[in-house]
Amino acid sequence: MSAVFDGGRSLDEAFDAAASRSGTLEPRDRALARLIVLTVLRRKGELQAVVNSFIEKPPPASTGGLWPILLSAAAQLLVLDTPPHAAISLAVDQCRADRKAYRYDRLANAVLRRVASEGKDVLATLDPVKLNVPSWLRERWGAAYGAPLAREIAAASLREAPLDLSVKSDPAAWAERLGGLVLPTGTVRLARAGRIEDLAGYADGAWWVQDAAAALPARLLGDVGGLSVADLCAAPGGKTAELAAAGADVTAVDHSTVRLARLSQNLARLSLAAEIVEADVTAWEPGRTFDAVLLDAPCSATGTIRRHPDILHLKRKDDTTQRVALQRRLLEAAARLVRPGGRLVFCTCSLEPEEGPRLIARFLAETSGFVREPVSPGEAGIDGAWLSPEGDLRTLPCHLPLSDAAMSGLDGFYAARLRKSADS
Numbered sequence: 001m002s003a004v005f006d007g008g009r010s011l012d013e014a015f016d017a018a019a020s021r022s023g024t025l026e027p028r029d030r031a032l033a034r035l036i037v038l039t040v041l042r043r044k045g046e047l048q049a050v051v052n053s054f055i056e057k058p059p060p061a062s063t064g065g066l067w068p069i070l071l072s073a074a075a076q077l078l079v080l081d082t083p084p085h086a087a088i089s090l091a092v093d094q095c096r097a098d099r100k101a102y103r104y105d106r107l108a109n110a111v112l113r114r115v116a117s118e119g120k121d122v123l124a125t126l127d128p129v130k131l132n133v134p135s136w137l138r139e140r141w142g143a144a145y146g147a148p149l150a151r152e153i154a155a156a157s158l159r160e161a162p163l164d165l166s167v168k169s170d171p172a173a174w175a176e177r178l179g180g181l182v183l184p185t186g187t188v189r190l191a192r193a194g195r196i197e198d199l200a201g202y203a204d205g206a207w208w209v210q211d212a213a214a215a216l217p218a219r220l221l222g223d224v225g226g227l228s229v230a231d232l233c234a235a236p237g238g239k240t241a242e243l244a245a246a247g248a249d250v251t252a253v254d255h256s257t258v259r260l261a262r263l264s265q266n267l268a269r270l271s272l273a274a275e276i277v278e279a280d281v282t283a284w285e286p287g288r289t290f291d292a293v294l295l296d297a298p299c300s301a302t303g304t305i306r307r308h309p310d311i312l313h314l315k316r317k318d319d320t321t322q323r324v325a326l327q328r329r330l331l332e333a334a335a336r337l338v339r340p341g342g343r344l345v346f347c348t349c350s351l352e353p354e355e356g357p358r359l360i361a362r363f364l365a366e367t368s369g370f371v372r373e374p375v376s377p378g379e380a381g382i383d384g385a386w387l388s389p390e391g392d393l394r395t396l397p398c399h400l401p402l403s404d405a406a407m408s409g410l411d412g413f414y415a416a417r418l419r420k421s422a423d424s
Helices: 011-021 027-052 066-078 084-097 102-123 128-132 135-145 147-157 171-178 238-245 257-270 317-336 357-366
Strands: 163-167 188-190 207-209 228-232 249-254 275-278 290-296 338-348 370-372 393-395 413-420
Touching: 011 027, 027 066, 027 102, 027 128, 066 084, 066 102, 084 102, 128 147, 135 147, 135 317, 163 171, 163 238, 171 188, 207 238, 228 238, 228 317, 238 249, 238 257, 238 290, 249 257, 257 275, 290 317, 317 338, 317 357, 357 370, 357 413
Parallel strands: 228 249, 228 290, 249 275, 290 338
Antiparallel strands: 163 188, 163 207, 338 413, 370 413, 393 413
16 A cells, blocks of 8 residues: 555555565455555545544654554445454554554554544545545546536546456346346446456356446447457457457557566457567557557546546646657557558547547547548447547446446546548
């Protein structure tokens, strides 16, 4: 947790490093530890406000792991409904084991007892959007979407996402077997249900984990059966799997050796095939063009906070400029790979206009030979509310409201579909 807050490391990187230092954790313990960390990352502002309300004199800065310990215990007491004696006892033991926090074991015990008995009343008075979402991000969303919708986006971003699966075939049968439901887009959605590897169909390669919104850009290419498709910035491979399962001849390109290894493992489990190329997309020259190109460009990922709440703590207001420059170079490289008459889909999991509609508008204004091919309501199960006036895909975390709030929502995705003229 401290590695995210203070070291600027992603949760996945920090959690894997911490788990390896701690030795082999039982799957159940590992899952619980991750849930606690995710809860703190998602609701740090609220948890800190509650804890602070019961501390008369703030401790000095050099207290070791005291604050992560207090926040972890508060998350268990206020959100995860852990029995108070268990959460408090563990926190006190952790303080005593920390060479800087050991002097505050009594403080931790006293504060957490009050959190357990009075904390939920304090929590109910707080504004989660204001406390948990950085002000600069709320302001950006307000400018892009208007204040009311920006607040809906922020509130939905703070809710834990359900588990979405893309299945090879027969979504209805798999939804029934796994106790989930089929979304209008064909994705099977489940409530969180333990280890993914233990679910029916995982070992058989019947499905893969992929947010419902993330599954849409590949479908904008239409029927790809028998077509040559380049999937750029492809790892970890959800879109590659979609294209391969649909019968495309896929070339998956990414610069990361580690992420491509994961892509290969995923394809092997799914019994799907693709040509895998390790390369910098901006410099890759395959000596050919493709019937279709899909570019999922690296971005701020602000549309995925539901699944990656560490983004709330890692991103900064001034991060956008360099990313947009890279996205532009990637888009230009992708455009060169499209055959005359072929399709190009550009997408990001960002809510920021600079990383989506503004980028595409500039590309179309400055690049000859490409036109926008608008997406139609109902295509690939897409709701008309998810489309921009220009016909681009724009999903928001507050989209797809269902009767059960825990099963609602989508990642925020932007996708534009372009067609290259036949004589270009």
